[in-house]
Amino acid sequence: MKLRYLLILTASLFIATGASAQTTVAATPPMGWNSYNCFGSAVHEDEVKANTDYMAKYLKPHGWEYIVVDFLWSYDNPPGSNIGNPFQKRLQDGSYIPWLTMDKWGRLxxxxxKFPSAFGGNGFKPLSDYVHAQGLKFGIHVMRGIPRQAVWAKSPIKGTNGITADMVADTNSKCPWMNHMYGLDMTKPGAQEYLNSLLELYASWGVxxxxxxxxxxxxSAAEVEGYKKAIDLCGRPIAFSLSPGxxxxxxxxxxxxxxxxxxxADDFWDNWKEVLHMFDYAKSWEGVGGPGHWPDCDMIQIGKLSKRGPVGVERYSRFTEDELYTHMTFWSIYRSPLMLGGNLPENRDLELKLFTNDEVLAVNxxxxxxxQLYKxxxxxxxxxxxxxxxxxYVALFNISDNAQNVSVDFASLGLKGKVTIRDLWKKQNIGRFSKSYQQNINLHGTALLRLSAQ
Known part of the structure; x- marks a missing residue:
């Protein structure tokens, strides 16, 4: 326990001294949409644009700004297909099928x-331009390392003199759940140059x-540092997210x-037990988050999920309405990044209400x-x-399986005298109170309050 608090203190000192990642990027927790929870690897350009249009019209006025294309955009999923098997098969000559879309420098x-505007070597530039034209920001998911097919092809590394992909790959460093990539041996000449070339490409796309x-x-500490160095060299401010937990x-x-x-944590889905686990993960990282660097609770499981994979049947979130509010409240009070996982054009009034309450979003x-005051x-x-x-700001949670009162003692928060309480979800003041406040809350439910001492 003492070791954990020492580590947290060390991280906090990085924040206080400015020795951390640049705070001009992600100065507040990033807010946006990610394609994974509703489309898996099978998202297509028209669907990304539809979510962009929705965000620009309904969510951008409330601070939402990122549109992120997740998971295997270089892998071919025909229109209407499910996530499928993302593994490649190695042939007798050592090559791979399906062959991922890749340039001559070994860059996917x-x-x-899936993305028709990328035809002719355009990459993600046209789609990025579409997102930017709506006043939003564009993001992508990538796998760590270098493609195995680039290693087989001995693709040259841009920015080097004769170094090829097979000379920088660590063939013992493998993702356990997908066989597309090898890790990079960052001690090898050309490894950093490969990452530099990736970020140069992404910057040219407007990522x-x-x-x-x-x-x-x-x-993978060495590769984390390698990506950050490449980002710093690419000439474009790019937010850097590590995944998964x-x-x-x-x-x-x-x-x-x-x-x-x-x-x-690992991938979060719409299951109450995972919410309970997330509370514990968050407590273990308490005190670390700050401008430019945020512990991430993972994506928000609200709205239409798993339209074509990756987990379960197509559905609206399995959370009850009370659990939906608890989900959104905790991500907000904890200041986790807010990345929406549902297909936005299929949002109902409930989803729109959860995503557009400016008083709640201000908490985040x-x-x-x-x-955490107590549990x-x-x-x-x-x-x-x-x-x-x-x-x-105070968030009350009933994490039991029965309705019950949840209370807060004002002295424990350093508040004296009469305290005015505002319910942020209801957007109304609920009265003035002395010493303490309690509210009867449904099972798995929440209340989000603003307390003002008089």
Missing amino acids: TPQPN DFIKVDDLSRPY ETPVSQAAHATKYANMWRM QKGENPR KNGAMVWYSHVQGSKDI
Whole structure:
């Protein structure tokens, strides 16, 4: 336990001294949409554009800004197909099928059958331009390392004199759940140059955000540093996300220094037990988040999910309405990045209400120093401070399986005298109280409050 707090303190010192990742990128938790939870590897360009249009019209006025294309955009999924088997088969001559779309420098590029505007070597530039024209930002998911097919083909590394992909790959470093890539041996000449060439390409496409998979579990420190160096050299501000979790808490100082966000847990889905686990993960990272670097609870499982994979049948979120509010409330009070996972054009009034409450979103974007006040007897309370004010945000959670009262003692928050309480989901003041406040909350439900001492 003492070691964990020492690590957290070390990470906090990076924040305080400015030795962390640049705070001009992700100065507040990133807010956006990611294609994975609704389309898996099978998202197509028209669907990305439809989600872009929806965000620009309905969500951009409330601060949402990123559109992220996730998972295997260089892999061919015919229109209407499910996620399928992402593995490649190795042939007798050592080559691979299906062959991923790749340029002569061993860099993966968008599959034109899925992204028609990429045809002719355009890459993601036309789609990125479409997103930017709506006043939004564009992001992509990538796998750690270098394509195995580039290693087989001995693709030249751009920016080097005669170094090829097989000379920089670490063939013993493999993703356990997908066989497309080898890790990079960052001690080898040309390895950093390969990453530099990737980020040069992404910058030319207008990429604003990269989510690098198979990087955080196990934690690949040398490659994390390599990607960050390449980002710094590419000439474009790009947010850097590490995935998936569980990122080791022992790497808190390193992640804080080099990344803008990192996953605390493995993939999160719409199951109440996973919400309970996320509370514990968040507590273990308490105190680390700050401008430019955010522990990530993973994507928001609200809306139409798994239209073509990856987990379960097509559905609206399996969370009850109370659980939906708890989900959104905790991600907000904790200041996790907010990445929507559902297909936005299929949002109902409920989803739109959850995503457009500016008072709730302000808790995520403008709260400071979130902390757990207590967790006992099926009740949990978190709080944070309101920037530029003595007010305090307080989130009450009933994590038991029965309705019950959840209370907060004002003295434990340093508040004295009469306290005015505003319900942020209801957008209304609920009264003035002395010493404490309690509210009866449904099972798995929540209340999000703003407390103002008089």
